[in-house]
Amino acid sequence: ARKNYNEATISELLREDLASKVLEACSRSLGADLNEVDESKIRKLAGHILELMDLREEVQSYIKSLMAIEAPNLSAIAGPTLGARLISLAGGLEALARAPASTIQVLGAEKALFRFFKTGRGAPKHGVIFQHPYVHGSPKWQRGKIARALATKISIAAKVDYFSREDRSSEIRKSLEERIAEVKSKYASPPAKQTPRQKAKRRAARR
Template sequence: MPNLAGKILREKFMEVEGDIELDIRKFAREVSFVLARHKLRLEASRRDKLIIQTIGLLDEIDKFSNILIGMVREWYSTHFPELNRLVPDHQTYLKLIVDLGSRENFSLEGIKAAVKIPHEKAEKIMEAALSSLGAQFDELDTVTIQGSAREILHMYELREQVSRYIDEVMDQVAPNLRTVVGGPIGARLISLAGGLERLSKMPASTIQVLGAEKALFRALKTRARPPKHGVIYQYPEIRGAPRSMRGKIARALAGKIAIAARIDAMSGEFIGDKLATDLKTRIASIRSKEEGRKR
């Protein structure tokens, strides 16, 4: 037999249903806001995002400083054109301008005090300064270009600071990856993948060619030979290897990177030293087999 409460509920059902629907919608909206805030906090707390952002900053510093050094070289070559050929290193070139200014100050003692270069190189620079065919600079010209060179040197210092920061964050976020491939390459891989989690989900074959997407698409379009490696080409054991070994070493390295990234993203356990040792053993085996074939 139905009780009184049930009778009242049935009579008021339409009213109650409307109220419940409103409450559910309100609750769902509040839950959505909470989840959205939580997701934003989670995204903000992901330190691999810092790696992506600072890699972008590093690229901008490189791009901007390369433009500026090209302009300063062209500018100073009006006064001392021979120095451009004699000093290819940008920082050495800038330090000479900052410390010595006018080519008339390029004495042997002054050059050696400003930069660390071999004695023979310093002598060549001094002789070039004495016989230079460049135009004269007045005091305003010299002071202005010295100030410009000084600011570019500060950009190189900023680059070093950012690079150290990236390496420290890599040690916190992806210690296994950093140990296997090094901080700079590991950070570049995370940036190219769009995050550590995305990198951890990539197969080794994709990791191997990260950074060489244009060459890969061009190869697919023209049916040419696809690239053997992307950004991991910067790894010393690949860059310094004969061409015949690079593909095999790149595959071995990409395999270890894939394992390291998955562990860093999922468990956080440190096995970087073991992975690095296994990689060295594999590379040594590749080299040994290749040398055996040549014999």
């Protein structure tokens, strides 16, 4: 029941900032108190969610340790989870190492890519590498160029991991950071919007 929850009990479960928000929401809530059956079901569901969160952490920890052994350069550039996803999508580390950067850039966006081939419109600028903070944390007009730079360095990292197994992660990361800084400096402002006539000319040029 709502009366069983106060600042002390909620603070045991949540961070201070979240606890205060929950308490504030409780004070504004007009809903009725839960009966024992409803509360029991909700507690059971919450328990399952916590178990899934624990399992997710275990899997992420396993992936991190495995990637550090099998693909340390890729893990350092893309992150262990995204790196593992790229290996899976490519069909293995060898396939990823042999893939061109342009393919790596759109891995995971195959449906959008096939639609572009069919219609000539809406070419995807990135696939799952959008999950990388360098890409999704950048303004929209920079994402395509940053995704291209990231895909290039991922390609290099995968090649090093598969063919030479040297640790060149610091070198590759530094080169990536320099390229991203260059993009952000050169394209700091959004491009001017195209007129309908300019858009029509651009579409015609693609045909």
